[in-house]
Amino acid sequence: MTHWFHPLCAAYKRPEALQEALALAPEGAPGREALETAARGSFAQKRLPRIDGAERSPSSQARCRQCHEPIEKGAWRIRLVFYEEGTFSPSGFIHLGCREAYFQTADDILEHVLHFSPALGAEDRASLAKEFQGS
Numbered sequence: 685m686t687h688w689f690h691p692l693c694a695a696y697k698r699p700e701a702l703q704e705a706l707a708l709a710p711e712g713a714p715g716r717e718a719l720e721t722a723a724r725g726s727f728a729q730k731r732l733p734r735i736d737g738a739e740r741s742p743s744s745q746a747r748c749r750q751c752h753e754p755i756e757k758g759a760w761r762i763r764l765v766f767y768e769e770g771t772f773s774p775s776g777f778i779h780l781g782c783r784e785a786y787f788q789t790a791d792d793i794l795e796h797v798l799h800f801s802p803a804l805g806a807e808d809r810a811s812l813a814k815e816f817q818g819s
Contacts, residue, residue: 692719694723696726699733700723703724725791732796734765734766735764735796736762736763736764738780738797738812739763740759740760741760741761746777747777748778748779749764749775749777753779759780761777761780762777763777794812797812
């Protein structure tokens with residue numbers, strides 16, 4: 685079965701497959717460098733492809749997959765998914781403050797998180813960015 689992805693989505697979610705495809709692509713392909721950089725980053729940190737965006741917690745029932753503490757109602761949380769057998773399956777959430785420990789990187793993942801949060805308006809995006817800086 686063939687699965688189709690936007691190029692940047694593939695770089696974030698399926699980095700190994702995208703790197704293989706880029707090896708076959710012509711050298712002057714538009715956006716190639718950005719895609720290679722995103723794919724290398726996701727491939728190097730095995731948990732980064734699990735990022736599925738961010739949202740405010742609607743309740744305090746969910747627990748963080750890193751620290752196992754409840755995520756407070758109204759707090760920002762990062763959604764996680766696993767890619768298994770050709771489909772993405774929801775796999776929980778983490779606190780923004782737990783992102784470094786969970787993803788095992790000090791690199792800023794805000795761009796990655798925002799990419800998978802298209803429903804957030806400008807105000808929410810600004811609020812999330814501010815939270816990223818403060819946590």
